[in-house]
Amino acid sequence: MSQQLKNDIPQEAFDWYDEYAHGMIDRRSFMKKLGTLVAIGYSMTLLTSALLPNYALAEQVSFNDADIKATYATFDSPLGHGKGQGYLVTPTNKTGKLPVVLVIHENRGLNPYIKDVARRLAKQGFIAFAPDALYPLGGYPGNDDEGKAMQKSLDKSKIQQDFVAAANFLKNQPNSNGKLGAVGFCFGGYIVNYLAAAQPNLLSAGVPFYGTPASKELRKNIKAPLMVQLGELDQRVNNTWPEYETDLITFNVPYQMFMYKNANHGFHNDSTSRYDKENAELAWTRTLAFFNENLN
Incomplete structure (x- = not known):
């Protein structure tokens, strides 16, 4: 458009x-x-x-790209839904131990845009893993309306535990250097904040895009540096930021916050007209630099 x-x-x-x-x-x-x-x-x-999303627009890195290998992997989640599955993308042009990044979808399951984000990270030399919260119900159904209803039907606390399990699964991959980053969007942004607070030593860096904070009683546990990405027009999420920032300062959490001018919630998602190319590319450049600084 x-x-x-x-x-x-x-x-x-x-x-x-x-x-x-x-x-x-x-x-x-x-x-x-x-x-x-x-x-x-x-x-x-x-x-x-x-x-409404057009996921044909959201492919910046093809799954056939020679620099990556994309597959699916399952993991145990005893405190969640028992088993989980995600999209695992590894660089093919890198050897040795590599940094790993968990990619966390919005509130509708593992759609093509999030898979592409995982491929973009692998293209840049990270092992990326994008879990699908809908796996217990058969996985992302192919349309966002149904996916949203499916995700809403699941126990949120079990979903959270599935992402904790996914994070540990990824961090302990044979080729992992032991440093885990997480990037998430909307609901996924909340999960990044949650992972940083729920297990203080789990993440080495977190980048929540327009995500709400973890519950107040957990925030004292946060140790990982955070890069918070917000859109100026996203009043619903932005209203939660002042209190969250106060707590990050109180608990000496290293953080950066970037507010993107005239950007809507979802401005990084290139499948709808909420996408803001200039701001999305700037936010992504910052994200990659942040991960390279903290995960290598």
């Missing part, structure tokens, strides 16, 4: 999509709200094609 068309979509449409994506309104209510824009001259086709 061109920048001009993107600019033609009112901000409230992006805000409604955020409410819909996070279960605050259902699809019927979301479409009804979009209908109010149609009534004043906007095209429903334009609005839905802009706001």
Whole structure:
């Protein structure tokens, strides 16, 4: 979608999509709200094609790329759902012990965008692992609506334990150098914050993209350096930042926060028009530099 068309979509449409994506309104209510824009001259086709994901757009690194090898791996999760599975991507042009990065999806399962993020990391020399929280229910179903409903039906505490188990599985891979990073988006951003707080020695670096903080009583445990990535227009998540920052300062947690001007929640996701290429590329460059600094 061109920048001009993107600019033609009112901000409230992006805000409604955020409410819909996070279960605050259902699809019927979301479409009804979009209908109010149609009534004043906007095209429903334009609005839905802009706001709903098109995962054909979200492939920056092909799974056939000669520099990586992508496969699936299962792991034990005794405190979660018993077993988990994820997308494991390793560099083929690197030898020896390598840094490892857990890639954590949004609230709808392991979609193609998150797989591509794992491939991007492997292309840069990291062993990347992207678990699918929906594995106990058969895995990501191929569409976000169903995936979101499936994830909502699962016990959140067990999902959290599945990601703890996935993190330990990845950290202990034979080719791991023992330093684990985590990057996550939306719900995945929350899980990055949770992992840093739940097991203080688990992460060596965490990058939550527009994720809410772990529960207040856990934050005193955080030791890993954090790089917090926020979009200026993402008021829902940004409202949680001042209190979280106060606690990070109180507990002497090394952190950086970057606020990206005119960026929406989901600005790194290149499958919808919330994607902000300039800000996403800057945030990703910072993320890679942060991981290289802390994981090598």
